[in-house]
Amino acid sequence: MSNNCKIGLALGAGSARGLAHIGVLETLKKYNISFDMVSGSSAGALIGCLYCCGVDFKYVKALFKNLQQKDYIDITVPRKGLIKGDRIQEIIKLITQNRNFEDLNIPLIVTATDLKNKKLVEIERGKLHEAVRASISIPGIFVPVEKVDMVLVDGAVIERVPANTLKSRGMDLVIGVDVGSNIMTCNCRSIFHVLYEAYDLMQLEYFNYKKMKQI
């Protein structure tokens, strides 16, 4: 489909639910819908990054099917988070071949939340694996990424689906993809589930509040 209009794709947060973005991207490709810019938050940042790198999703699906928790979870002494995050960062570095944002064919913006300055940070330069590691840092679960003037956690703390990021970059049409939960089930089998459920509930309430304010 040839376009005069600029189309952006905003991929939202959702932890393992974010793997649904692969199906979304495969279907959009089937209909020849391509993008001028992609943004991603948390799991959306991970899949968006792989898409913009041109990584074959067959390989990604096989990887997730065969990964065991010990391969990507490095439990730490819980001072700032339960998972250190080094292992998952190494996996992302490997899949993205240590590439930078500047190497991508499709421009990508990864969002994270800066706890120090209380604002959304849009990362579009530097190492992809470092940006994605910051964006997936669910508070309490992952140790935050600390920079000189920033403490970075999951982008979804402020914006679950980073559509505004693309609107502000002049996209004529932004296709948002929301893989977050809309109903609250109590499935608190472990500390990870407790933290995730609480975080999901906060995200949903904030998402609904922002929608209400737009009316």
Place this chain on the structure above:
Amino acid sequence: MIKVDLDDMDPTRFDLVDMCVERGKAATEEKIPAIKQKIEELNFIIGKHL
């Protein structure tokens, strides 16, 4: 907005990739006509001003 219904899925189960992908595909297929229409409308409007 494409909303993928995954409310019944455990957000810590990365091994359920096939189920997630299928749900993503189904949600997107539903929205394809609306997306295509919107792109055509925008192409028409922008084309007129080029």
